[in-house]
Amino acid sequence: MFSRLLSVARRQRTGRGWQNWSSGRSGAPAAEAHSVALPAQAQVVICGGGIMGTSVAYHLSKMGWKDIVLLEQGRLAAGSTRFCAGILSTARHLTIEQKMADYSNKLYQQLEQETGIQTGYIRTGSIFLAQTQDRLISLKRINSRLNVIGIPSEIISPKKVAELHPLLNVHDLVGAMHVPEDAVVSSADVALALASAASQNGVQIYDRTSVLHVMVKKGQVTGVETDKGQIECQYFVNCAGQWAYELGLSNEEPVSIPLHACEHFYLLTRPLETPLQSNTPTVVDADGRIYIRNWQGGILSGGFEKNPKPIFTEGKNQLEIQNLQEDWDHFEPLLSSLLRRMPELETLEIMKLVNCPETFTPDMRCIMGESPAVQGYYVLVGMNSAGLSFGGGAGRYLAEWMVHGYPSESIWELDLKRFGALQSSRTFLRHRVMEVMPLLYDLKVPRWDFQTGRQLRTSPLYDRLDAQGARWMEKHGFERPKYFVPPDKDLLALEQSKTFYKPDWFDIVESEVKCCKEAVCVIDMSSFTKFEITSTGDQALEILQYLFSNDLDVPVGHIVHTGMLNEGGGYENDCSIARLSKRSFFMISPTDQQVHCWAWLKKHMPEDSNLLLEDVTWKYTALNLIGPRAVDVLSELSYAPMTPDHFPSLFCKEMSVGYANGIRVMSMTHTGEPGFMLYIPIEYALHVYNEVMSVGQKYGIRNAGYYALRSLRIEKFFAFWGQDLNTLTTPLECGRESRVKLDKGMDFIGREALLQQKQNGVYKRLTMFILDDHDTDLDLWPWWGEPIYRNGQYAGKTTSSAYSYTLERHICLGFVHNFSEDTGEEQVVTADFINRGEYEIDIAGHRFQAKAKLYPVTSLFTHRRRKDDVELSDLHGK
Ligand SMILES: Cc1cc2nc3c(=O)[nH]c(=O)nc-3n(C[C@H](O)[C@H](O)[C@H](O)COP(=O)(O)OP(=O)(O)OC[C@H]3O[C@@H](n4cnc5c(N)ncnc54)[C@H](O)[C@@H]3O)c2cc1C
Numbered sequence: 001m002f003s004r005l006l007s008v009a010r011r012q013r014t015g016r017g018w019q020n021w022s023s024g025r026s027g028a029p030a031a032e033a034h035s036v037a038l039p040a041q042a043q044v045v046i047c048g049g050g051i052m053g054t055s056v057a058y059h060l061s062k063m064g065w066k067d068i069v070l071l072e073q074g075r076l077a078a079g080s081t082r083f084c085a086g087i088l089s090t091a092r093h094l095t096i097e098q099k100m101a102d103y104s105n106k107l108y109q110q111l112e113q114e115t116g117i118q119t120g121y122i123r124t125g126s127i128f129l130a131q132t133q134d135r136l137i138s139l140k141r142i143n144s145r146l147n148v149i150g151i152p153s154e155i156i157s158p159k160k161v162a163e164l165h166p167l168l169n170v171h172d173l174v175g176a177m178h179v180p181e182d183a184v185v186s187s188a189d190v191a192l193a194l195a196s197a198a199s200q201n202g203v204q205i206y207d208r209t210s211v212l213h214v215m216v217k218k219g220q221v222t223g224v225e226t227d228k229g230q231i232e233c234q235y236f237v238n239c240a241g242q243w244a245y246e247l248g249l250s251n252e253e254p255v256s257i258p259l260h261a262c263e264h265f266y267l268l269t270r271p272l273e274t275p276l277q278s279n280t281p282t283v284v285d286a287d288g289r290i291y292i293r294n295w296q297g298g299i300l301s302g303g304f305e306k307n308p309k310p311i312f313t314e315g316k317n318q319l320e321i322q323n324l325q326e327d328w329d330h331f332e333p334l335l336s337s338l339l340r341r342m343p344e345l346e347t348l349e350i351m352k353l354v355n356c357p358e359t360f361t362p363d364m365r366c367i368m369g370e371s372p373a374v375q376g377y378y379v380l381v382g383m384n385s386a387g388l389s390f391g392g393g394a395g396r397y398l399a400e401w402m403v404h405g406y407p408s409e410s411i412w413e414l415d416l417k418r419f420g421a422l423q424s425s426r427t428f429l430r431h432r433v434m435e436v437m438p439l440l441y442d443l444k445v446p447r448w449d450f451q452t453g454r455q456l457r458t459s460p461l462y463d464r465l466d467a468q469g470a471r472w473m474e475k476h477g478f479e480r481p482k483y484f485v486p487p488d489k490d491l492l493a494l495e496q497s498k499t500f501y502k503p504d505w506f507d508i509v510e511s512e513v514k515c516c517k518e519a520v521c522v523i524d525m526s527s528f529t530k531f532e533i534t535s536t537g538d539q540a541l542e543i544l545q546y547l548f549s550n551d552l553d554v555p556v557g558h559i560v561h562t563g564m565l566n567e568g569g570g571y572e573n574d575c576s577i578a579r580l581s582k583r584s585f586f587m588i589s590p591t592d593q594q595v596h597c598w599a600w601l602k603k604h605m606p607e608d609s610n611l612l613l614e615d616v617t618w619k620y621t622a623l624n625l626i627g628p629r630a631v632d633v634l635s636e637l638s639y640a641p642m643t644p645d646h647f648p649s650l651f652c653k654e655m656s657v658g659y660a661n662g663i664r665v666m667s668m669t670h671t672g673e674p675g676f677m678l679y680i681p682i683e684y685a686l687h688v689y690n691e692v693m694s695v696g697q698k699y700g701i702r703n704a705g706y707y708a709l710r711s712l713r714i715e716k717f718f719a720f721w722g723q724d725l726n727t728l729t730t731p732l733e734c735g736r737e738s739r740v741k742l743d744k745g746m747d748f749i750g751r752e753a754l755l756q757q758k759q760n761g762v763y764k765r766l767t768m769f770i771l772d773d774h775d776t777d778l779d780l781w782p783w784w785g786e787p788i789y790r791n792g793q794y795a796g797k798t799t800s801s802a803y804s805y806t807l808e809r810h811i812c813l814g815f816v817h818n819f820s821e822d823t824g825e826e827q828v829v830t831a832d833f834i835n836r837g838e839y840e841i842d843i844a845g846h847r848f849q850a851k852a853k854l855y856p857v858t859s860l861f862t863h864r865r866r867k868d869d870v871e872l873s874d875l876h877g878k
Pocket residue numbers: 047048049050051052053071072073074075076077078079080081082083084085086087088089187209210211212239240241242243244247264265266319320354355356357358380381382383384385386387388389390
């Protein structure tokens with residue numbers, strides 16, 4: 001049947017095609033640049049007239065910015081936006097993505113009324129099919145999260161699917177999710193409507209005008225060079241879609257924007273004999289790798305194949321995107337899948353196979369924000385085939401960022417600064433996007449890892465640990481051990497243990513945790529970001545006191561846990577800083593803070609040749625010795641007394657370990673357990689590791705990985721930045737008043753906001769939940785993002801979770817809010833409010849009872865409470 005379909009399609013090629021779909025538009029707002037001179041100056045120049053560029057222009061002008069120029073090398077909306085399938089879907093894995101899509105939906109719905117330009121908006125709803133129970137679990141998780149942010153959706157039976165869409169074969173389905181308010185739209189017309197509204201608000205739009213490069217002086221945007229002359233400007237926004245990567249590199253000071261294009265296909269058919277109604281729901285059959293929507297009474301169907309075709313790796317691309325070559329052989333698996341799902345289509349005539357490049361990013365998330373290298377250089381790109389869905393919301397958040405200095409939501413997951421130049425190699429990108437594109441429809445179970453682009457950054461101990469059974473995960477390009485497979489376990493079987501339920505590394509991690517509790521373990525934590533700040537005088541101390549909330553004027557050798565806060569008091573970073581000498585400090589931050597933290601420090605540090613900031617991440621291997629016998633191992637190796645009397649908690653000293661000198665030993669473990677972090681110059685790494693393992697034998701030493709660390713830190717209520725903390729979380733909201741010194745004798749960023757918060761009370765609070773009626777062997781495991789219910793009302797979401805081998809219960813961390821039952825407004829959250837509630841955690845639609853705690857359950861742990869633990873319990877002030 002496929003060949004018949006194909007032959008029909010071939011005969012019909014001259015028929016009416018996709019080109020007509022969005023043609024005949026009137027009222028295009030662009031001025032033809034060859035006839036109108038460009039302005040010499042502007043506040044903002046936006047490059048790209050696709051959905052992203054026009055959305056940014058629309059929102060900036062709505063927010064009151066006046067002097068905005070939008071440049072488009074071809075015609076408006078003639079990039080990927082022109083070929084978009086027009087599906088607006090809110091069912092996303094990340095809450096921030098759900099919110100962006102929800103906002104886009106509402107915006108596009110009213111654009112026609114606002115601008116008079118028809119956008120083809122039709123509310124169709126979407127149906128997401130599940131062929132397997134695991135897929136249904138994944139949908140149930142999304143369903144729970146959509147509902148709590150006000151997006152209606154429900155899990156439905158195959159029978160109901162058949163009622164909603166008469167053409168679907170439902171026999172192989174176990175269920176589905178219905179999102180009734182999703183829509184379809186003509187994306188090119190949406191872009192034109194946004195451009196038209198922006199133009200009415202004063203934005204000057206020039207098509208057929210190419211940006212050649214951005215001019216930069218002293219790390220700040222000063223203007224753009226175009227093929228029609230220069231424009232001086234303060235801000236530049238790169239919305240150049242698949243061209244963004246090269247445009248970023250074309251400056252004298254290059255901006256790394258890691259994305260890569262792949263070919264993306266969909267087919268269009270002629271109308272059915274009884275044409276499909278315009279409000280027929282869109283269907284996503286992820287297990288079949290396809291999406292299907294109504295198109296002019298017929299079908300539009302595309303998908304994300306297993307073997308995508310990256311394109312333009314050598315940087316070749318056209319000025320204006322054309323429909324690329326049809327490739328029916330390549331499309332055949334998707335076509336077969338479509339015919340399985342809709343057998344009646346076999347006799348339908350295909351009109352066209354559309355093939356257009358779309359950009360994908362290394363982690364499947366879009367890219368927005370300011371460049372870490374060039375101030376005033378913003379980007380909004382890399383949409384992973386969801387640019388229409390995200391366009392409105394993403395444009396709004398970027399505009400807020402530019403106008404207010406920060407967006408109204410935490411967008412760290414999408415921030416350009418989560419990447420560095422290290423993710424920008426063309427080979428890396430080419431390989432990674434070949435994995436990313438199919439992953440869009442692959443089932444994602446807890447703790448899945450990317451398989452491509454691996455072993456880019458490794459510790460000197462990598463081979464050694466690998467030979468001992470290390471299984472690896474990757475963060476910011478760095479390989480980190482998850483756990484160590486004992487010699488008697490089946491390695492291959494373990495690799496396949498992908499499940500929403502109890503994983504089969506459970507026992508392995510249990511024995512690593514046990515060893516951390518009772519003896520001593522070594523975890524290679526070399527991926528941590530490490531900076532040194534030194535000065536000739538007091539400059540280093542002065543700037544750190546201004547940038548951090550805790551008091552860093554401590555005696556040499558002391559370590560301070562502290563937040564790097566923004567004006568709103570939220571965490572830009574959470575780190576530990578050791579005072580190495582009067583004038584030098586060693587800062588340890590999360591692995592993925594390498595670019596973000598560097599950019600923040602650089603932005604706020606004065607130009608002063610007496611003040612030096614150095615990224616020393618690559619210079620040190622970091623070993624975490626966790627456990628009660630760590631002290632014995634180190635004492636033997638250093639011939640120095642390491643007991644708390646001689647080496648108190650949160651203390652740092654350079655000392656010799658074995659033959660190696662100059663090892664920075666710190667009495668902390670990032671888990672609440674006793675032990676030491678060793679920061680070892682890399683040339684000594686192997687020696688120190690060997691010595692530690694050899695001496696440690698008699699104390700029962702073994703290797704451990706990050707899964708053990710995770711279990712230990714979560715059961716001790718240790719929040720981590722990037723998982724539990726973000727730019728909208730303040731120390732007072734997560735029980736860290738002790739890390740804020742409001743009276744340290746000088747102002748610091750965020751102080752004013754914290755003073756106010758202290759007075760007014762907090763509106764959310766990080767809380768620890770111990771699951772009560774959860775059967776670890778039989779029930780679904782929590783992951784993160786699960787809704788929290790208080791007295792039956794939605795109260796927040798979890799941020800991380802782990803099984804506590806000590807408590808023999810699952811633990812979740814998450815923020816509890818106090819939404820007024822009448823108005824939905826947020827109200828102050830007190831310790832009493834937390835303590836008085838009855839809690840449930842929703843895992844894929846099933847609610848489990850949970851006990852809420854504002855401090856760790858120390859009575860169940862054997863070791864003495866640390867200073868931080870004690871202070872944590874003192875936070876019930878408000
Ligand atoms: C086949 C296909 C189907 C899709 N279906 C959907 C869907 O159903 N739903 C959904 O949400 N998303 C979908 N997408 C994704 C969506 O279409 C894109 O993510 C979105 O259009 C990207 O918009 P953009 O503005 O970033 O890029 P583009 O639309 O490509 O715009 C970038 C613009 O920048 C211009 N430009 C580049 N360099 C310069 C320069 N130097 N000077 C001046 N101008 C320059 C280009 O000419 C171009 O017009 C689909 C994509 C494809 C390819």
